[in-house]
Amino acid sequence: MRDLLKRLCLADGVSGGEGSIAEIIKQEIDGYVQYHTDGMGNIIAFKKGKNRAKNKLMLDAHTDEVGMIITSVTSDGFLKFETVGSINPSALLCRKVTIEGKINGVIGTKPIHLCKGDEKENPPKEDSLYIDIGAASKEAAMSLVSIGDFATFKSDYTLMGDDCVKSKALDDRIGCAILITLLKQEAEYDFYATFTVQEEVGCRGARTAAFAVSPDFAICLEATTAADIADLPEDKKVCCLNKGAAVSFMDRATLYDRSLYNCALNSGILCQSKKAVAGGNNSGAVHLSKEGIRTLAVSVPCRYIHSASCLCSFKDIESALNLAQFMCNKICSGDIE
């Protein structure tokens, strides 16, 4: 799964431009499942298990990542942009980016030597930032880049620390890698898998995918903010690296099904509660689909999420895979209240 995760992370797929991610997924799952791609770009797959499921289950992971979209080109050849999904300005400043997978750029800034007073301590606002591709004029820039092109962080996939990985887009290529792994191995029960687009711009793909699949239950496989950084008190950490997958009871978009939550926590698999009502994921769209769908979120803790340097632990990825499989069997076998 590690090689697969690397391939998925290094491919670019900003919300609305997830095509290259979908290609990798299709290559991987081809021959293991029946699948089709819907009008949004979601991949909807059916995995045949050894047994028929008592409950219809949908496992979801989103294919898109945060990034930038080019909005205009200045008279001297610099590119103005908006972020796609939320990105902290300090995570944008002085980052290398790739535009449409082919043009290198740098998000430039005024050198600190020439900043005065407050300027030195406050990251510039997003609308004052620009991408520098080295073009000497507007014409030179426009010959390489078009308005509406996507840009992603240029960041390598690096193993670091104690069995951890640093990369862009771990949110949510981790979910994709876990889901692909589940589809490629033998399943006890039938289940549906959705690889959905446009999560970072409002959980849009998951809305239509959930409608199409129309499941009884859903599990969203995600990456979520880990705030277990230095100098933060215990109660602010949300979840921690190396303590297993994080299971949510509530976030800004969803009040989760309590019996699924309890079942996950009592699974005996290393996992933790997500201890904050913060953020949101595809569960928000999925659990309100049709007449309502009982939903669980299983997330891999991720430090510095939505940056070029997302940091996750393989121990937690392993745990999320095991927990997803456990819950899959619990739900499909009907062994859930």
Add this chain to the structure above:
Amino acid sequence: MELKKLLEELSAATGIGHINSARDILGRVVSPFAETESCFGGLIARIDSGKEKTVLFDAHLDEVGFIVTDVADNGFVTASACGGIDLRQLPTREVVIHGKTDIAGVFMSTPPHLSKDEEKLSDLSKIKIDTALGEKAKSLISVGDFITYKPSFVSLCGEKVSGKALDDRAGCAVLVALAERLHGKELPVNVVLLFSNSEELGLRGARTAVFGIDAHEAIVVDVSFGNAPDLPASKSGVLGSGPMIGISPILSRSVTRTLESIAQSNGIAFQREVMGSATGTNADVISISRSGINCGLVSIPLRNMHTDCEIVDINDINATVELLSEYVLKGGSANA
């Protein structure tokens, strides 16, 4: 030699304190053309033509970075700055900690739900470095270890490139290319190339090295602010429009005018950088070394100074090499 390749190798190298692979590379690439010796963390390369006059060229090989001041049980490292660091761009920045081995680190960032909008980045000790090593960090990293930005070199449009430490490896590349260009030629002056250390800590390496060299005149090759949307034209040089010849009360007017006239007569594009006082470069100390050395300054325009994505234009480096080569062949400044 291919300048872009050399620059990429130099950008990836480390030059901070005693961690100095930059000097090893420079020694290797310049030694076919000059006699090398080391000096106070730097490197001196001499092209001796047996003439009376000696012209010195200086570029600093050190880069900005950090030094470890604390390693916590949870694997987070506290650092202090070596040189001028823009704290605003540190969160989520990748670094290499030069511990027992090279160790990857990421400057931590506070998640949005915990950070306040008005939160300022004013205290480096609060932006710790995440090693993801937990308690193992203490066995691999010690107080006093140096830290540099993680190398990553990319090509941009035209001949522009982006990477760390181009301040002043771009200048170092100029000196190497100059040595190659002068090699085998009958020179009217002795040439000494100084790759100096500890510029970013206060122009230290050049101070002592130049004392030992005893040159008649000197030209410092450094970088200066390149044009960008948020910079006034008066404070910046345009990338790709040639080297910036420094004009300052502390610089030798004679050297400066000679540089200008050589550029003009050889059709080498150049820009002027006027400073009302000291230059903030090694020229400030070299000019008052011993009983005074006539000193000039040539700067390569560079964007995003002191970050890991500094940008220079290779054309400017080539033009600088050409200018300095003509300067040597003319025998330097007449009055110096």
